[in-house]
Amino acid sequence: MQTQVKTQAGVILGIPATSDNCQVTTTENNAPTVFPLGQTTVLWTVMDAAGNKATAIQQVTVNDTKAPVPTIADLAEITAECGVTVTRPTATDEVDGLITATTAEPLTYASQGEYTITWKYTDKSGNEAIQTQQVVVKDITAPVIGKKVSKVAIIGGWGVSDMQAFLASEGYTANALSAVPDAAALATYDAVVLLRTTGNNDLANWVKKGGLLITEWTASEWALNSAKLLNATHEAFGCNGNTPVTFAATVNGTKLGHELPNPYTESDRTECFITFAGLGEGVEVLATRAGKAAILGGTSGAGYSMIIGYDWGDGFPATPSLTGTLLLNALTFGSSVPTDIAVSASSVSCDAIVNYATPVANDNCSAVTVTQTAGLASGSVFPLGVTTNTFVAKDAAGNETVASFTVTVTDDVKPTVLIKDLTVQLDAEEKPQLHQQW
CATH class of the missing domain: 2.20.25 (N-terminal domain of TfIIb)
Structure with missing residues (x-):
């Protein structure tokens, strides 16, 4: 059988x-x-x-009757602020091997909104598996009021060519210089990154007139001890191994740490640190290391100085990684806001005509409208006392930033006094006769 x-x-x-x-x-x-x-x-x-x-x-x-199996069982939601191009997911098929998903939906999303992508994995026998994935494009970053940094001078130090190339790839105009240029040339820059070298009076004055200065490592000694751009001193430095840097839980600390882990550390970047001393009024600690100040910031006249107290790995790394993000965040501090204005009243009236630069704004995603909600327009007659001017910048997503400054008009004109001479004569009865001299 x-x-x-x-x-x-x-x-x-x-x-x-x-x-x-x-x-x-x-x-x-x-x-x-x-x-x-x-x-x-x-x-x-x-x-x-x-x-x-x-x-x-x-x-x-x-016959193949088994559908492909997605590589990732549950696809994560994709989020972006301005727009995103998604990557096709994959699946594995017992017969055909790796299968790349197809979809009828677009792969690039440039408009604000929530979208659902239906991914299909189809093998050569027509067996099909389906997954969905959510895409959310939502701008949550408010506009920045002030002039946006676009031109940067990188002075001295090592690795300047790598920093220059990185900033160029991010849309900045960046020039690598061996020394501080003269005042006229400095005036063409929005920001200066000073590396392993000292500045001069021209650079200090440029900062005080509205420039953004970023220093690291030994360049901070000039900025603090010599130029005295911030009320602090550069004391000493040392290398104690990589220690996490923690951004301060403040508006500016959060701004500097945007899209960086907090705390964060990066090999050869967070190893050698400067010690700061005598931190005084107007100095903000933006980040700490081992409980001590690691990054200082503060206004210097009309400008801003950021003192980064650690070494960028003997120069800017060829692969920027977290250091590149930190630099881009630091450059946003050059977006200046209007400063308070003080003027004297006119000698012929108890007020003053005041002109100021109307604030501008920029946004990470869209065009921005700037509206004055309080105060008087530039060129107006401002009354005696304090007038607060408030401007609101609003982007297409509805995010808003408010900036205010004051115009103070003081009466510094001395009053005038007119007095007439008098001649008094006595008559025969010794009564006074008044004769006013005009």
Whole structure:
């Protein structure tokens, strides 16, 4: 009695029906161990005791009925502020291997909103698996009021060419300089990054007139001890191994740490630190290391000085990583806001005409409208006393930033006094006769 033939692939070929006038002795086939996808021809051969043979053909068809299995079981929501281009996910198929998803939805999203992408994984046999993924484009960053930094001078130090290339890739105009340029040339820059070198009076004055200065490591000694741009001193430095840097839980601390882990550390970048001393009025600690100030900031006249108290790995790294993000965040501090104005009243009226630069604003995603909500426009007659001017910058997503400054008009004109001489004469009765001299 013959039994059914079963291959290692699990395909049962069945039992062929055979007969002979005497006796069938053998029944054989050339079936493969594992049947491939599609149709396979199996040759059956039967032989009797006399050696006579007969053959028959059997067609075996293997169909793929299993759908691909997504590589990631649950696709994470994709979030972005301005826009995003998504990457197609993949799946694995038992027969076809790696399958890349297809979709009827777009891959790039540039408008604010919430979107659902339906991904399909289809193998060559038509088996299909489906996943959905959410995309949320939502601008949550408020506009920045003030002039946006666009031109940067990188002075001295090592790795300046790497920093220059990085800033250029981010849309900045960056020039690598070996020394501080003269006052006229400095006036063309919005920000200066001073590395491993000292500044001069031209640079100090440029900061006080509205420039943004960023120093690291030994350049901070000049900025603090010599130029005295902030009320603090550079005391000493040392290397104690990588220690996490923690951004302060303040508006400016959060601004500097935007899109950086907090605390954060990066090999060869957060190893050697400067010690600051005598932190006084107007100095803000933007970040700390081991409980001590690591990054200082504060206004210097109309400008801003940021003193980064650690080494950028003997220069800016060729692969910026977290250091690049820190630099980009630091440059946002150059977006100046209007400063308070104090003027004297006119000598002929108890008020003053005041002109000021109407604030401008920029945004990470869209155009910005700037509206004055309080105070008087530039060129107006401001009354004696304090007038608060308030401006609101609003982007397309509705995020707002408010900036205010005051215009103080003081009366510094001395009053005038007019007095007439009098001549008093006594008459015969010794009564006074008044004669006013005009």
